[in-house]
Amino acid sequence: MNELIPLMVIIPIACGLLLNLLHKKDRSIRILAIFVAIVLPIIPLLSNFGLHYFGGHAPLIDNSTLLGTLPSFISNSALAIFHPAITYSYQSLQKLFIFILGIVAFFAIFTSFNETKKVSGPYMFLMFMGTAAVTALLLSDDIFHMYIFFEIAALCQVGIILVSSTKGNYETALKYMILGSIGGPLLLLGIGFLLGAVGSVNITDIVYAIKHNLVNPFSQTFLIGFGLIFFGWLYASGLPPFHTIKSSIYSKALPHSAALLQSFTVITFIALGIVIFRIFSYLPFMKMVILIFSLITMILGVTMAIIQTDFRRIIGFLAVGELGYIGIGIGIGTTLSLTAGIFQAVNEILTTALLFIGFGTVFYLTKTSDMKKLGGLIAQNPKVAIMVLLGGFAMAGVPPFNGFQSKLMIVQSSLNAGFPEIAIIAVLISIITFMTFMKVFHSVYLKPKPQDLQVVNESIPTSTIFSIVILLIICLIIGLFPQLVTDNIYPFVARLI
Amino acid sequence: MGLYDMIVNSFKEVRKKVVKDSATNESVSSALAAELTLISTLLIAAIMLRHFNITLTVVVILGLGLLLTTNMPLIPKIKREQDDSLEKMVFYAILTLGILITVIYWGQTNV
Amino acid sequence: MMDILFDTQLASFFTSAAFIIIGLFAAIFLDNIIKKIIGIAFIEEGANLFLVTLGYKPGGIVPIFLPGMNSEWFAANSAYALPHALVLTSVVIGASTLAVMLAIAMVLYKKHGTLSTSKILGDEK
Amino acid sequence: MIEYVLMIIAILGCILALMQRDLLKAAILTGINGVCVAFLFQFLLAPDVALTQAIVGSAIVPVFLALAAYKTQRTDDK
Secondary structure, three states: OOOHHHHHHHHHHHHHHHHHHOOOOHHHHHHHHHHHHHHHHHHHHHOOOEEEEHHHOOOOOOOHHHHHHOOHHHHOOHHHOOOOOOEEEEOHHHHHHHHHHHHHHHHHHHHHHHHOOOOOHHHHHHHHHHHHHHHHHHHEOEHHHHHHHHHHHHHHHHHHHHHOOOOOHHHHHHHHHHHHHHHHHHHHHHHHHHHHHHOOOEHHHHHHHHHOOOOOOOOHHHHHHHHHHHHHHHHHHOOHHHHHHHHHHHHHOOHHHHHHHHHHHHHHHHHHHHHHHHHHOOOOOHHHHHHHHHHHHHHHHHHHHHOOOEHHHHHHHHHHHHHHHHHHHHHHOOHHHHHHHHHHHHHHHHHHHHHHHHHHHHHHHHOOOEHHHOOOHHHOOHHHHHHHHHHHHHHHOOOOOHHHHHHHHHHHHHHHOOOHHHHHHHHHHHHHHHHHHHHHHHHHHHOOOOOOOOOOOOOOOHHHHHHHHHHHHHHHHHHHOOHHHHHHHHHHHHHHO | OOHHHHHHHHHHHHHHHHHHOOOOHHHHHHHHHHHHHHHHHHHHHHHHHHHOOHHHHHHHHHHHHHHHHHOOOHHHHHHHHOOOOHHHHHHHHHHHHHHHHHHHHHHHHHO | OOOOOOOHHHHHHHHHHHHHHHHHHHHHHOOEHHHHHHHHHHHHHHHHHHHHHHOOOOOOEOOOOOOOOOHHHHHHHEOOOHHHHHHHHHHHHHHHHHHHHHHHHHHHHHHHOOOEHHHHHHOOO | OHHHHHHHHHHHHHHHHHHOOEHHHHHHHHHHHHHHHHHHHHHOOOHHHHHHHHHHHHHHHHHHHHHHHHHOOOEOOO
């Protein structure tokens, strides 16, 4: 039933506010947080597809009684088809991503209970508020509504950085906000240009107005609008000019919250990417601009990752570099490449979450993430080390895992679309990702243990091991049966192009 | 200040500089790998210009190849350009914004 | 230049452009954190002003539908109300972002003892 | 005619606020700028936004800035 669609956003917000109030009572926070974290992935499975109009204002075309009373110049013009209310459109793609986001949020919150000494209400509030904001970003069909939740998600990310007491997190948070205050208002300006040109902020209406050229699509307002929205997209997803700040955000957050932060970024990247693709697909150079920036992301992301010495910073740069693969999928623009790109997004959320939580155990054991001071940790817990190794294989694209399936699809789609260079670069970059991961794994686990390294906590909490195992199993299942995911993506993409 | 003190100070300077980024063989090998990837991927990406016209691609590839190989140790430069200082980040953000808007605006009037 | 009707709407577009340019200048070049944050507040204010001027109708009326009005005349003469609804939320977002940034600046002042960005954010040890 | 005067005052206030050495004066000038923009919104036929901007722009933001200047340091140590 359609009433469940807004619940996907309301429940996390309500739960977040409640947790914020119960700050001191640890037991009730744990119970409520776990309960809602379990409910989150289940809601998308129950509700069926469809549109939800806030305030019940369906387009005039639907209720003919009201249409009859209106004067003729409204009823038979485009105004009858326009959406007066904020509409949420819930399709198979949204179902897939909200389910995956619910799983990652569950594991992030589940591991955070045992790794942090005392449970903090505001921290839970920020995690749930961010999840709700990103879900609304994905569901919404109204571009200004997406801007509001994009700002809320940015503020939640800054809040999560401030709460995690690592060295230098305040400086990074302030840098991120100053850059955000350059990216955010420019995105708002781009939306203002679209609003000025079409008069509506609903994406379906804008696309309708462009297709039936009620408005000259090649006018300067649309082009500058595209430039500004594209710049806002660069900031939101951490593409090149903002990749250093985005990866330092991941490295300054606690490992399990970094897993959630990177899934926020990937879903914001997909949501805004699809909006840009839907509105501006008529522009000849749109695909080329997306391709150029995705290639720069991949190249810079991985080359910067391999020369770092702090392993959280390395995974941060790898996570940003992997966004380039999704950008290639969107940039090439055929149905196969879009499906491959979105499939890669799903895999990237899971594998990067697995890596962050996996290497979070190293940070939990030794409280340091500088690889020069680490070594010989395989003796601590060999099983977790092997699972983290398999997680690295999943990210690098080693066959039985899901990374391989999506990278293979991306290479195939780029070859079919006549871009062999992109296929070569994709393969080269995944080789270097594999090499980066080997370097990290060697210097953290296999290198002889330095004398001055003392292990702070004795054993890794079972909840973390449980989440690593489950995430690995999910990666394996998607790797062996990719059609579980691609069947959800394909109908959405087929209708998109 | 005697000659002896000057020599000791200069040693301290050198030691302080070495400690800051002590080049273990691991960091050198990764820097080499990063350098190779950077040059090869940029050159391969430059081939994609063939969709516009061939002569431009040839010129760009030769120019890029020359540029990259002449100032060969790229990685220290890249690392310095992308450290965490706010001025560099804001500079590159505004530069990208400027390029994006001018190219799109110029593209519309001429294309 | 004089053939373009220089009315309020065009003038306020220029004002919002001036706000954004001054705000960007301050956010980039000023070294004091609080002044950078003031510059950022001006950028957001400029964007909001731009949105409101989109809906302006020269010589029109405030978009409040009084009972006695004829709907067609009202639709033709009133200012477009959608940007007004959007700017309401975006003004509040600007204020809350400013508040969070000022709070972070206070903490950084307590830790570093100075307000100059180059000393605080410049070189991370 | 009055709105052009308001626009000029707003831009001048904005520039002056950034040139001040004393952060408290900068906060007050931001308030003046907020009031001018609030009046401007009224001239652009947006009374509800003018109300919000009047409260936020001329009261809340200057108070935040003054509080920040009080908690940190008054003069900008150039």
